[in-house]
Amino acid sequence: MAKKGDFVGLFLILSSAAAILLALTMIFIYAPREAVMGDVQRIFYFHVASAWVGFFAFFVTFLAGIGYLAGGGRRWDSVASSSAEIGLTFIAMTVITGALWARPVWGVYWTWEPRLTISAVQLLVYVAYGMLRVSVEEPERRARFAAVYGIVAFVTVPLSWFAIRWWRSIHPDILTGGEEMSITPRMAHTLLVSLAAFTLLYVALLRQRVRLERLGDALAYLRSRFERLPR
Amino acid sequence: MNFVRKVWAIVAKDVVAEFHSREVVSAMLVFAVLATLVFSFALDLRGDVARVAAPGILWVTVAFAGTLGLSRSLAREQQSGCIDGLLLAPMDRSVIFFGKAIGNLVFMVVVEVMLLPLCAVLFDVPLLQAGVLIVMGLGTAGYAAIGTLLAGIAVNTRAREVMLPVLLLPLAVPVLIASVRAVSGLLEGGTLADVGSWIGLLVAYDVIVVVVSMLVFGYVLEE
Numbered sequence: 001m002a003k004k005g006d007f008v009g010l011f012l013i014l015s016s017a018a019a020i021l022l023a024l025t026m027i028f029i030y031a032p033r034e035a036v037m038g039d040v041q042r043i044f045y046f047h048v049a050s051a052w053v054g055f056f057a058f059f060v061t062f063l064a065g066i067g068y069l070a071g072g073g074r075r076w077d078s079v080a081s082s083s084a085e086i087g088l089t090f091i092a093m094t095v096i097t098g099a100l101w102a103r104p105v106w107g108v109y110w111t112w113e114p115r116l117t118i119s120a121v122q123l124l125v126y127v128a129y130g131m132l133r134v135s136v137e138e139p140e141r142r143a144r145f146a147a148v149y150g151i152v153a154f155v156t157v158p159l160s161w162f163a164i165r166w167w168r169s170i171h172p173d174i175l176t177g178g179e180e181m182s183i184t185p186r187m188a189h190t191l192l193v194s195l196a197a198f199t200l201l202y203v204a205l206l207r208q209r210v211r212l213e214r215l216g217d218a219l220a221y222l223r224s225r226f227e228r229l230p231r
Numbered sequence: 232m233n234f235v236r237k238v239w240a241i242v243a244k245d246v247v248a249e250f251h252s253r254e255v256v257s258a259m260l261v262f263a264v265l266a267t268l269v270f271s272f273a274l275d276l277r278g279d280v281a282r283v284a285a286p287g288i289l290w291v292t293v294a295f296a297g298t299l300g301l302s303r304s305l306a307r308e309q310q311s312g313c314i315d316g317l318l319l320a321p322m323d324r325s326v327i328f329f330g331k332a333i334g335n336l337v338f339m340v341v342v343e344v345m346l347l348p349l350c351a352v353l354f355d356v357p358l359l360q361a362g363v364l365i366v367m368g369l370g371t372a373g374y375a376a377i378g379t380l381l382a383g384i385a386v387n388t389r390a391r392e393v394m395l396p397v398l399l400l401p402l403a404v405p406v407l408i409a410s411v412r413a414v415s416g417l418l419e420g421g422t423l424a425d426v427g428s429w430i431g432l433l434v435a436y437d438v439i440v441v442v443v444s445m446l447v448f449g450y451v452l453e454e
Contacts, residue, residue, distance in 0.1 A: 069450055124401040131397055135388040145384045148447045152380065152402060155443050159405035159436050166428060167408050 009211065012204035019197035023049075023190070031190040040104045045190055047097040049198035050090040051119060055157075057087025057202060058122065061129075062154035065147035074217070075210075077143035080150055081133060082209035086202060088126040094119045114165045121160055125153045237322050241330025245304065246337060255303045259342045263296040267349060276354065285354040286414035290407055293343060293367075294374065294400070300338045301378040302395045304331060305386045314452070324449035328379065332444070335382075336375040343367055362417045366426070369433040370410035373440055374403055380444040383451040409433050 027045045034041035064072075064080035098116045099109045110116075132149055136142035183191070249255055270276065270288045308314040308331075317327050347367070351358040378399055385395040413429035423430065 069447070121401055121404050128397045128401055131390075132384065132388065132394065135390045135394060137389065141387065144450050144453065145387070148380070148384065148450055149398065151447060152377065152440075152443055155439055156377075156402045156405060156436070159432065159439070162432055163405040163408040166432075167412060 009204070009207050012200065012207055016197065016200040016204045019193070019200050023194040023197040026190040026193055031187050032184055034187075037105050040101060043097050043101045045194040046198075047094060047101060048191060049194040050093040050097065051115070052195055053198045053202045054087050054091030054094055054119065054122065056199070057083045057090065057206075058126070058150075058154055058157070060206075061087065061150040065150035068143055068147045069151075074139075074143070075214075077146065078210045078213040079206070080143075080146060082206055082213060084126055084129050084146075084150065086205050086209060088123070088130065090198075090202070091119055091123045091126060095123055112168060114161070114168050117164045117168075118157075118161050121164070122157070129153065234323075234326065237326045238329045238333065241317070241327065242333045242337065245331070245334035248307075249338065255300050255307075256338050256341055258303070259296040259300045259338065260345055262299055263292050263342055263346050264349065266292045266295060267346070267353065271353060281354040282356050282418070283415075285350055285356045285358070286411045286418065288354070289346070289350050289358070289414065290370070290411050292346065293339065293371065294403065294407060295396075296342055296346075297335075297339050297371075297374055297378060298396045298399060300342075301335055301375070301382040301399075302385060302392045304335050304338070305379070305382040306391070309386055318452060324452055325445040327452065328445055328448035331383075332376050332379040332441075335379050336372055339371050339375055340368075343371065356418050358414075358418075360417065362423045362426075363414055365423070366410055366413040366417070366430065366433070369430065369437060370406050370413075373406045373433060373437040376437065376444055377402055377406075377440045380440075380448055380451065383448065387451075405432060405436050409436070 023045065027042050031042065031045070033039060060083040061080045064076045064083065068076035068080060095116065098113075098119065102111055102113075102116070103109050129146065129149055133142055133146050136145055267288065270284075270292070271281075274280070274284060274288075276284055276288075308317070347358045347363075350356070378395075381398045381402070382395055385391060385398060388394045409429045409432045413426040413433070416426040416429070417423075
């Protein structure tokens with residue numbers, strides 16, 4: 001199991017590294033310079049890709065939570081918690097790259113642009129999910145609570161999205177008003193490659209993270225056996 | 232006993248217990264009044280500024296006072312051992328959810344009944360109109376529903392009371408935005424139809440949260 005796992009895992013890591021390199025090359029060489037925003041717009045490709053992975057990761061946590069509650073066992077909980085952890089990283093990247101992009105383009109680090117706002121809300125949901133896991137000691141109960149929270153949290157995302165979007169449309173923001181980037185085919189290609197690269201990276205990370213969880217379990221089990229040995 | 236009567240039994244139990252001790256509602260109420268005053272001092276609320284800020288302050292106060300009541304309501308079940316009785320009773324877990332959620336809703340409404348006139352006077356806004364009351368009811372129902380589910384989780388964690396707001400507030404974002412915007416719209420002279428999309432959002436939130444909570448509440452209570 002471990003040997004085979006290593007091979008697939010290694011393949012995923014190497015291929016995601018290659019894909020990220022390709023995406024970087026395309027971002028800086030292949031993609032054209034955006035006419036209005038200039039070079040700073042190139043952050044867009046990683047910004048969108050990390051947002052996609054962030055939300056997708058929470059969807060995986062949601063599905064794994066359902067799987068766990070339906071009687072799926074420990075493995076589903078590992079997937080749920082690993083995916084949430086990775087999602088937290090990527091959604092944090094989304095918010096940070098969003099702020100970095102906003103500064104030169106709109107003049108401020110933070111605007112209540114709907115997509116940026118919902119990412120920030122999601123970031124807080126992920127943090128709450130993590131804090132919940134940390135503050136429940138008993139593993140079975142932790143898994144159950146985390147699954148419930150992951151499900152409820154995911155279900156409220158679309159409602160948050162509508163609420164935030166309508167809230168902004170009622171108070172139109174002059175800074176972001178009428179800003180719709182026109183995307184050239186080369187930009188679209190670069191974006192697609194970035195999305196694929198980040199998705200691959202997500203799968204590679206998820207696999208390693210779940211494996212780590214399993215090894216941790218195995219270690220805990222061995223340790224408990226060892227402690228019970230007569231010395 | 233049918234479903235409604237079982238739910239009613241739990242609600243009645245909570246109301247009677249609260250009537251005897253009066254510890255939860257009184258604490259929520261005093262906190263709500265204090266919070267309103269603190270907001271007034273901190274933001275120096277007078278005149279037009281107060282009128283614009285009123286819906287937001289009202290809802291922040293309701294939300295924070297709500298978390299006090301929610302965590303007490305579930306913690307009390309555990310400390311008194313009443314939760315074991317509820318779990319042993321021959322009924323579906325969703326009955327417990329509805330019973331507790333409606334009980335919490337009642338307590339929050341009691342606080343709001345006192346808070347609304349206070350805010351209306353302090354901030355000089357016509358809060359006591361049918362539209363505002365409808366919005367308050369819909370928003371509070373959704374908040375109490377998801378709050379009851381999450382309070383069930385929070386009381387079983389190490390951090391307990393600290394955990395509930397952390398879990399609850401990010402998921403209550405739609406309720407808070409929709410309620411504040413709807414109340415603002417009504418105060419600016421709009422009709423219920425003008426804030427229809429916000430009310431629709433609140434109704435959708437209530438329905439979704441109640442259905443999902445009903446389905447998963449049993450997993451929260453499992454021992």
